[in-house]
Amino acid sequence: MDASLVRRVLMPVTAAVCAAALFGGCTGSPKESASPQAAPKAANDLEADYEKVIRNVLPSVVQIQAGDSIGSGVVYDDKGHVVTNAHVVGAEKSxxxxxxxxxxxxxxxxxxxYPEQDLAVIKLDKVPQGLKAAKLGDSSKVEVGQIVLAMGSPLGLSSSVTQGIVSAVGRTVREGEDGSGTxxxxxxxxxxxxxxxxxxxxxxxxxxxxxxxxxxxxxxxDPGLGGVATGIGFAIPVSTVKSIADQMIKNGEVTHSGRAALGITARTVLDDSYQPSGVAVVSVAxxxxxxxxxxxxxxxxxxxGSTEITSVMSLAEALASASPGEKVAVTYLRGGEEGRVEVTLGEA
Incomplete structure (x- = not known):
């Protein structure tokens, strides 16, 4: 996805507002609402499920102030480690x-x-009593159509909850670099x-x-209007979160990214119409x-492989969908003639 289609969801602290979240149930038609017993059992069960999830998870969600910005985080363990986005912490250390x-x-x-995966871990100086770590799920069991809840501090409104479904899985998305994006x-x-x-x-x-x-x-x-495209958001899968966070906590850094690499530096090449048409290899490791x-x-x-490469970004997106150790065919031009080799991908 092009950088113009996505943006970070961090907000300036100056716009933050403290408010309590209000939650209410759904009512039916005027005739049905006259009698609470008339509400469908399935709706009551779903509402009860929502309330249970909120009780279980919300204590694990925190608000993070990093300099002049506010974001959210998730308690990762009982030692006070909190996982969040790299763009939330920015260049701050405290x-x-x-x-x-x-x-x-x-x-x-x-x-x-680790800006390359937009993840970071911070640690509380003092672990408060009752701090609750989140329960981690299984990325392989996430399916389109599943009901999900998003929890955090949108617009500075701490402990807010929204609901929706999983719209798709396996998306490769590029963050913008404008502003403070990674x-x-x-x-x-x-x-x-x-x-x-x-x-x-x-x-x-x-x-x-x-x-x-x-x-x-x-x-x-929305690339045309420049505003938010309602109902389209993206989350880093828990499998990636666990892999990166565990390395950070154990080693203080990411030692195995899991990200495929060719081992080159490169630049985008333009054709006669000034359109991106390939990636020129500047140097090889x-x-x-x-x-x-x-x-x-x-x-x-x-x-x-079979993916057309027109720019450095399209190459990065193609590599993001591959794995270290995977063998892939690379098609290239050398002196105007086409060549093709099989490359065993390394790790970034």
Whole structure:
């Protein structure tokens, strides 16, 4: 997806407003609402499910103030580690955190940030009594049509909840680099219709089993109108969250990204009409996948597998959908003649 279609959901702290979230049930037609017993049992059961999930998960969702901005986070363990988005923490090292178990702000320090996957971990300086870690779900069991709830601090309204469904899985989405975006290309994202607004970044996307299935990160933007495309949001899958967060907590950094790489530096090539038409190899890493396969500086990559490559960004998106160790055919131009080699992808 083009960068113009997505934007981060972090909000300026100056726009934050403190307010209590109000939750109400649904009523039927005027005739039905006259008698509570007339409400369908299924609707009552679903409402009860929502309320149970909110009780279970909301204590694990926190509000994070990073400099002049506000975002959200999810309690990852009982030691005070909180996972959030890299664009929420930005360049800050210290944070003020408000947890659902108390009104007083707590302080926290950065453990590590990984902008390439837009994830970060911070740690509370003092773990408050009753802090509850989120229950992690299974990304392989996330299916289109599942009901989900998004929890966070949209527009500074802490402990807010919205609902929707999983609209799609396996999306590869690129963050914008305008403003303070990381420009990350993230694969396997969960698309949801649950409302995701500024301040929701780093919060929780959960299923009706009270399990975290993703970290809300992006809202879609209408490229024509420039406004938010309602009902289209994206969350980083919990499998990625767990892999990256565990490394940060154990090592203080990400040592195995799980992201495929060719081992090149490159630039976009334009055709005679000034349209992107390929990726020119500027340099190859010594001993890297590209060099081992015989790719040289000056080659112009036009395909990765069956995917047309027209720009550096399209190459990044194609690689985001691949895995280290995977063998893929690379089509290129050298001196105007087409060549094709098989490359065993490395790790970024």
């Amino acid at each position: 944070f003020n955190v408000t947890v659902a178990t108390g009104e007083l702000e707590l302080t926290a320090q950065l453990v590590s940030s 420009g990350a290309t993230i694969s396997n994202m969960v698309q949801t219709s649950a409302a995701i607004n500024p301040g929701n970044s780093g919060g929780a996307l959960v299923n009706l089993d009270s399990e975290l299935i993703g970290i809300p990160t992006l809202e879609a933007v 010594k001993g890297g996948p590209a060099q081992k396969a015989g790719i040289r500086p000056g080659d112009i990559i036009t395909k990765l």
